[in-house]
Amino acid sequence: xxxxxQPEKLLSVFKxxxxxxxxxxxxxxxxxxxxxxQYSRQRLQLLLRHxxxxxxxxxxxxxxxxxxxxxxxxxxxxxxxxxxxxxxxKNTRFGAGTRLTVKP
Amino acid sequence: xxxxxxxxxxxIKTRGQQVTLRCSSQSGHNTVSWYxxxxxxxxxxxxxxxxxxxxxxxxxxxxxxxxxxxxxxxxLNVNALELDDSALYLCASSLVAGVGTGELFFGxxxxxxxx
Numbered sequence: 001x002x003x004x005x006q007p008e009k010l011l012s013v014f015k016x017x018x019x020x021x022x023x024x025x026x027x028x029x030x031x032x033x034x035x036x037x038q039y040s041r042q043r044l045q046l047l048l049r050h051x052x053x054x055x056x057x058x059x060x061x062x063x064x065x066x067x068x069x070x071x072x073x074x075x076x077x078x079x080x081x082x083x084x085x086x087x088x089x090k091n092t093r094f095g096a097g098t099r100l101t102v103k104p
Numbered sequence: 105x106x107x108x109x110x111x112x113x114x115x116i117k118t119r120g121q122q123v124t125l126r127c128s129s130q131s132g133h134n135t136v137s138w139y140x141x142x143x144x145x146x147x148x149x150x151x152x153x154x155x156x157x158x159x160x161x162x163x164x165x166x167x168x169x170x171x172x173x174x175x176x177x178x179x180l181n182v183n184a185l186e187l188d189d190s191a192l193y194l195c196a197s198s199l200v201a202g203v204g205t206g207e208l209f210f211g212x213x214x215x216x217x218x219x
Contacts (some may be wrong), residue, residue, distance in 0.1 A: 004146075006146075034207075036208075043108075043210045043211065043212050043213075044147070044194070044196075044208075044210040045209075045210065046207045046208065049207070086146050086147070088146075091137070091149070091198075091206070091208055092149040092160070092162060093149065094139075094146030094147045094148070094149075095146050096144070096145055096146050097145075097146050
């Protein structure tokens with residue numbers, strides 16, 4: 001069965017600290033994984049996808065097939081990173097989301 | 105470039121009624137997906153339409169149905185509304201037809217309350 005788990009509903013860090021938002025998935029085939037972000041009063045938008053292996057707004061995410069994880073990382077969090085983050089598998093299965101708050 | 109627009113933004117219905125939600129896809133996009141997002145949850149995939157045909161479906165009963173028109177706009181219809189249908193309904197368009205692939209461009213959603 002397809003499943004996406006984001007174990008943390010809330011995550012709070014101070015500005016300049018590293019941040020890692022966890023995502024674990026369950027899927028028998030080759031996964032296509034995405035991170036979507038929703039800033040306050042904005043619509044949901046793509047942050048990055050594993051297939052492009054790019055860094056967006058300083059965020060990176062590495063697919064670890066052995067651990068079935070796709071954690072989102074940023075070495076130095078900024079206040080404007082405060083938002084709701086969703087991990088998605090094949091755009092058909094979304095995690096429950098993690099609300100990141102970056103404190104000044 | 106026009107983004108994804110949805111209407112209405114809010115509506116209230118009573119149990120047993122029927123509702124139609126509308127979505128205009130982003131300019132140039134031929135694929136539309138619909139999602140249900142309950143409070144505190146992530147979006148749940150309802151179905152996707154590509155070139156006016158249903159192209160994939162999530163775990164939703166048949167009373168959830170859809171249409172896509174030649175201009176790629178789409179409707180989501182829900183019959184026999186239940187209290188648990190209260191949620192934010194999101195429409196997303198994309199350029200890629202395969203279910204689960206490609207970047208999704210989301211609308212702001214239609215918030216349905218069933219009393």
